[in-house]
Amino acid sequence: MAGRQTRESRRTEMRQITNETSRFITFSKRKSSIYKKSSELVTLCGAEVGFVAVSPAGKPFSFAHPSIDTVADRFLNRNPPPNNRSRALVESYHQVQSTNELNQQHDELYNQIKAEKAQGKVLKQLTEGKDDFEWWAAPMEELNQEELYQMKGRMEDLRRSLLRSINQQTRGEASASFQGRNSEK
Known part of the structure; x- marks a missing residue:
């Protein structure tokens, strides 16, 4: 019995998009997919997520849960992580x-x-x-x-x-x- 043959995954070369209009469009599409994935992480895993992006036009975009301050404090080790048991009780x-x-x-x-x-x-x-x-x-x-x-x-x-x-x-x-x-x- 012959095994199923699959294509090997090709490696896509990452390079900056030269056409400015295409770059703006790609940024918008990718930004919305990152928002969606971040939201899914929060919903499915209960993760604390922070995401900041600056568009090619210089406009900042962000997503954070529960808040950007909480995520930044955790990232910079200003606040120790809360007790998971008490957090679970509060959430429930x-x-x-x-x-x-x-x-x-x-x-x-x-x-x-x-x-x-x-x-x-x-x-x-x-x-x-x-x-x-x-x-x-x-x-x-x-x-x-x-x-x-x-x-x-x-x-x-x-x-x-x-x-x-x-x-x-x-x-x-x-x-x-x-x-x-x-x-x-």
Whole structure:
């Protein structure tokens, strides 16, 4: 059985990019990938990361977690590393606190959604009614745009129906009076 043959990795020659525009573009792309990798290190490993870069235009960019001062102090040995056990306890406490806050926000949003659904049912009953009785009496300022368009359509239907009834009755009265005149002669 023949083994799988792979290409040997080629060594890429590192040299400065001569085209200034290409250099700026490459810097921007590489900077964002370094930000992403630094963020991943912090998230996945809990590492303290500090990163400072100066663009070809002379503009500084930095990323640090938890702060640039903390990372610089650790790097320069100004502060000894904290006790990992106490740090882990503090971090877990902060995670529990943020989880509790998120749960509270979730509960509030869930209750708001339930209230909105209940109000929607009431509005739907007011606008449609079980037998379409007095749908025109719905509080218009509480309706959304779609419900207002539905209300408009219903009003137009009602107007057409009224005009049809009026026309039928006036035609009926006119023909009755016409028949009455013909019978008198």
